Amino acid sequence: MSNEDSNYYIPAGPSWASRTITLKSSASSRGFLLNHTCHRWAGYESFLERDFLTILLAHPDAERFQEQPEPVTYVDADGKLRTHTFDVVVYLRNGRKVAYDIKPEKRRARSQIKAIQRLISKQHPNYADKYVVRTDRQISxxxxxxxxxxxxxxxxxxxxxxxxxxxxxxxxxxxxxxxxxxxxxxxxxxxxxxxxxxxxxxxxxxxxxxxxxxxxxxxxxxxx
CATH class of the missing domain: 1.10.10 (Arc Repressor Mutant, subunit A)
Structure with a gap:
């Protein structure tokens, strides 16, 4: 059977996540699902992330996405150098790039994630066109x-x-x-x-x- 055959099986490639998704964890649910936009496995570190990726895969405006992209370095309000890894970066069909953080609603305020996004947006204006936080309120x-x-x-x-x-x-x-x-x-x-x-x-x-x-x-x- 040649790879020109429509039934030829081509295994999905490994995840492009910048950090290794460790499957063994007592604190969260971790795993992989198939990212058909690039025929690679997409890793997730919680049920909420998995559900968000599922919605993304079915979204008509999402051309492709990258879970756990390379960390972004920024300076916090106290002048300290920090790094932040977005949960997902989405490339839309209209050419725009959106960076997402996924948080449980009960942890959103405490995480100060919007403040972190604002700092990154200001210090790295070309990183993304838009920064969004999604919680279990939106990921129904x-x-x-x-x-x-x-x-x-x-x-x-x-x-x-x-x-x-x-x-x-x-x-x-x-x-x-x-x-x-x-x-x-x-x-x-x-x-x-x-x-x-x-x-x-x-x-x-x-x-x-x-x-x-x-x-x-x-x-x-x-x-x-």
Whole structure:
């Protein structure tokens, strides 16, 4: 079997993280998930980081990301030289670069992470276009589960079904429920995945927030 064969297995490369992710830890949950944007393993040091990476992998605006990039050196308010490692740096499709820190909400204020980000932004103006802190308030279970559904649907791509759904949508207007689109197909699972694929491709947009379900309201995205 040659590597030109579509079934040829190419193992994922090692993580590009600047520090080694030690899997054995009694204080946190650590592991790896596949970063399909570069076909490498992405390491995480907590469930919260894992969930954030899952959301990133399904986000249409994220072209690629780097977890645990090289540390940044900065001078703190007392004049001491410090280093900080961002949890994730994301490269967006519009060319912008966003540096993220992931913290539990209860530790956000105590960590003074926003102050650290402001110092780095001032001292290294070209490091990133934007600095963001994400906590469990934004990394909700619904968002994570929706991302998991999107990622799974990508592996079940069915071009014919997607084209059929597009033909149906061409004559539809307004807002409609998720279940009503799935019902257009004889096989529920096939229709369900096709709807998720079009959400992923930003051809359909959820109007209601929360976990994707039969009652989720959708509308057709207007062409740019």
């Amino acid at each position: 279970r619904d968002r994570v589960r929706n991302a998991e559904l999107i990622l799974r649907a990508r592996t079940l791509w069915d071009g014919e079904t997607i084209e059929e759904l597009r033909r149906h949508l061409a004559s539809m207007h307004g807002v409609f429920q998720f279940a009503s689109l799935v019902a257009l197909f004889n096989e529920e699972a096939v229709g369900f995945n096709a709807v998720l694929n079009l959400i992923d491709m930003q051809e359909l947009k959820p109007v209601t927030r929360g976990l994707f379900n039969d009652n989720t309201e959708l509308e057709i995205c207007k062409a740019a």
